[in-house]
Amino acid sequence: MPDKSLTTPLKRMTIFCKNIERSLALYRDILGFTVAEEKTVSGPAMGQMLGLGPCTMRIVHLQSSQSENGLIGLYEISGTPVPDAPPSKPGQVYYGQTAMVLYTHHLDQIYRAAVNAGYKFLTPPTPYVKTTDHPMMRAGTYTEMVFYDPDGVLVSITGLPKE
Secondary structure, eight states, X not given: XXXXXXXXXXXXXXXXXXXXXXXXXXXXXXXXXXXXXEEEEEEHHXXXXXXXXXXXXXXXXXXXXXXXXXXXXXXXXXXXXXXXXXXXXXXXXXXXXXXXXXXXXXXXXXXXXXXXXXXXEEEEEEEEEEOSOOTTSOSEEEEEEEEEOTTSOEEEEEEOOOO
């Protein structure tokens, strides 16, 4: 079947962080992403792209050691006011909410670290059975947990079946 995509696979997900160090404590220190690039940019063009005034952005791009795509961009804005996102109702999802989904063979280790760090969970580790095989996700028993990152982004971690 010919590829009809007009774009590449997801290159980067950007999270605008209130405190980039708190976000690094999750994405780098608990989930194990590595820093691929770190920089600071500033000026009126940066703010204009985001509908803000002139600002400075500290940018950290993180990547899994297993892929060059799917970067996580952590962006902390300073020098101009940035409004907070509307609060979500804890314990449920809502339309338009974003969830990052990651696969792992280390779900128990990540769960313990996230609990010890005080992250709030939407769903604790919950097993479920996928009965049909698909090239993107084979049949098997998976365990999935969903928690909130420091800025309210849902992080879903799916434990892969043992081989």
